[in-house]
Amino acid sequence: xxxxxxxxxxxxxxxxKTTISSLVRKQLPEFDVFDxxxxxxxxxxxxxxxxxRIAYSISLxxxxxxxxxxxxxxxxxxSDYIDRFDRILYINLHCDDVTRxxxxxxxxxxxxxxxxxxxxxxxxxxxxETAFNPxxxxxDTTEMTIKMVAEHIQEWVLNxx
Numbered sequence: 001x002x003x004x005x006x007x008x009x010x011x012x013x014x015x016x017k018t019t020i021s022s023l024v025r026k027q028l029p030e031f032d033v034f035d036x037x038x039x040x041x042x043x044x045x046x047x048x049x050x051x052x053r054i055a056y057s058i059s060l061x062x063x064x065x066x067x068x069x070x071x072x073x074x075x076x077x078x079s080d081y082i083d084r085f086d087r088i089l090y091i092n093l094h095c096d097d098v099t100r101x102x103x104x105x106x107x108x109x110x111x112x113x114x115x116x117x118x119x120x121x122x123x124x125x126x127x128x129e130t131a132f133n134p135x136x137x138x139x140d141t142t143e144m145t146i147k148m149v150a151e152h153i154q155e156w157v158l159n160x161x
Contacts, residue, residue, distance in 0.1 A: 011093035012121035036069025052081035
C-alpha cells in the first residue's frame with residue numbers, strides 16, 4: 001500500500017493553531033483536519049501516539065490528515081506509527097512576542113508559562129532547518145488574518161500532497 005504524508009501545523013501557544021483549524025477543515029474537505037487540543041487531561045505523549053494512530057488509520061482509506069497542535073519530531077521519534085507515513089511535514093505558526101503575550105494573557109496565563117512559550121517559539125525558529133526533516137516552513141501570523149493563514153496552509157498541504 002502507498003504511504004501518504006502527514007501534515008502537522010505546529011507552533012508555540014498563541015500563534016493561531018486552534019483558531020485556524022476549523023477554517024482549514026473547510027478549505028481542505030478531502031483531508032481530515034484536527035485541533036489536537038480536543039483531547040486533553042491525558043498524558044500528552046500518549047495523546048500524540050494516539051493522534052498518529054488516528055492519522056495512519058485515515059491514510060488507509062487514501063485520505064490525508066492535518067494535525068493542528070504543538071508537536072516536534074522528538075515527540076514522535078519513538079512512535080510505532082512514524083514509519084507508516086511517506087514523510088511528516090511541519091509548518092510552524094509563529095507570531096512576535098508582544099502578540100503572543102497579549103493573546104496568552106487574555107487566556108489568563110501567568111508570566112512564567114508565557115516566557116516558556118516565548119522560548120519554545122524561539123527554539124522552533126532556530127531549529128526549523130536542522131531538527132526537522134524535511135526542513136520546517138515558518139509562517140509569521142502576527143499581521144495575517146485567519147483567512148490568510150488558512151490559505152497559506154491549504155497551499156502548503158496541496159503543494160506537498
